[in-house]
Amino acid sequence: MTLLEIKEIYKSYGDVHILNGVSFTMKKDETKVIIGPSGTGKSTLLRCINQLSPPDKGQVWLNGEEITNPKSNINKMREKIGFVFQDFNLFTHLTAVRNVSIGLEKVKKIEKQEAHKRAMQELTRVGLVAQANQYPAQLSGGQKQRVGIARALAMDPDLILFDEPTSALDPELIGDVLDVMKSLCGKVAMLVVTHEMGFARNVADEIIFMEGGIIVEQGSPKEMFTNAKMARTREFLGRIGALYGDEKGG
Numbered sequence: 001m002t003l004l005e006i007k008e009i010y011k012s013y014g015d016v017h018i019l020n021g022v023s024f025t026m027k028k029d030e031t032k033v034i035i036g037p038s039g040t041g042k043s044t045l046l047r048c049i050n051q052l053s054p055p056d057k058g059q060v061w062l063n064g065e066e067i068t069n070p071k072s073n074i075n076k077m078r079e080k081i082g083f084v085f086q087d088f089n090l091f092t093h094l095t096a097v098r099n100v101s102i103g104l105e106k107v108k109k110i111e112k113q114e115a116h117k118r119a120m121q122e123l124t125r126v127g128l129v130a131q132a133n134q135y136p137a138q139l140s141g142g143q144k145q146r147v148g149i150a151r152a153l154a155m156d157p158d159l160i161l162f163d164e165p166t167s168a169l170d171p172e173l174i175g176d177v178l179d180v181m182k183s184l185c186g187k188v189a190m191l192v193v194t195h196e197m198g199f200a201r202n203v204a205d206e207i208i209f210m211e212g213g214i215i216v217e218q219g220s221p222k223e224m225f226t227n228a229k230m231a232r233t234r235e236f237l238g239r240i241g242a243l244y245g246d247e248k249g250g
C-alpha cells in the first residue's frame with residue numbers, strides 16, 4: 001500500500017525556482033535515500049513534505065489523505081511524520097529523557113509517568129539509557145542525534161524524514177547513528193537525505209538522485225551504483241565516493 005505520495009511539487013523562494021516538479025511514492029516501512037549536490041532542494045523537499053514550508057504547487061498525500069489540502073488537520077498528520085535534523089534541534093535546557101517525553105505530553109496528551117516510561121523505552125532502543133538524565137551539552141554529537149531519533153520514534157510515526165543526520169558528526173560517531181537507523185529499517189518508513197553511500201548502498205530500497213530541483217534518476221542501489229543511466233548520476237556518485245568514501249554504514 002502507498003504510504004506517501006508526492007505529486008508534482010514546485011517551490012520557489014522569490015523568483016528562484018528550487019523544486020521544479022518532484023514526484024515519487026513510498027510504501028509502508030520502505031527506506032529511500034535522497035542524494036544530490038548541495039543547494040539542489042533536498043532539504044526544501046523534506047520541508048514541503050511535512051509542510052514546514054508548504055509547496056507552491058503540487059500535492060502531498062499520506063495514507064490516502066492530502067496533507068496539502070488546507071482543510072486537512074495538519075497537526076494530526078504531522079504527528080505521523082517524524083523529523084531528524086542535521087543539527088539535532090534538541091531543547092538544551094531539558095535532559096535527554098525529557099527531550100523525548102515532552103512531545104508525548106504536550107502533543108499526544110499522555111500522562112507524565114507514562115510519557116517517561118515510553119521515553120525510556122525509546123532511549124533503550126537507541127542505546128542511551130545510561131544518558132537519560134544528561135543534558136544535551138553533556139552528550140556527544142552522536143548521542144544527541146540518537147536522542148533526536150528516539151524523540152521522533154516516541155511519537156510512533158509512519159514516516160521519519162532524516163535531513164543529513166550524520167553530517168554534523170565527527171567521523172568516529174557516525175557509525176553508531178547509522179547503526180540505529182539500520183535497526184529501524186522495515187519497521188518504519190524512512191526518507192533519508194545523506195552523503196553516506198555505504199548506508200545508501202546497503203540499506204536503501206531505492207535511491208533518488210536530485211539535481212537542480214528535479215529527480216534526475218531513481219532506482220535500486222544496484223542499478224544506481226553499477227548501472228546508472230544518466231551521466232549526471234554517474235558523475236555525482238563518482239565525486240561523492242571520492243569525497244566521503246563508501247565504506248561506512250556498510
Ligand SMILES: Nc1ncnc2c1ncn2[C@@H]1O[C@H](COP(=O)(O)OP(=O)(O)O)[C@@H](O)[C@H]1O
Nearest residue numbers: 013014018036037038039040041042043044045
Ligand atoms: N527559506 C529560504 N529562503 C530563501 N532561499 C532558501 C530558503 N531555504 C532554502 N533556500 C535556497 O534554496 C536552495 C535549495 O536549498 P536546500 O533545499 O537547503 O538544498 P539542499 O538541502 O539540497 O542543500 C538553496 O539555494 C537555498 O539557498
Ligand SMILES: [Mg+2]
Nearest residue numbers: 042043044163
Ligand atoms: Mg540540505
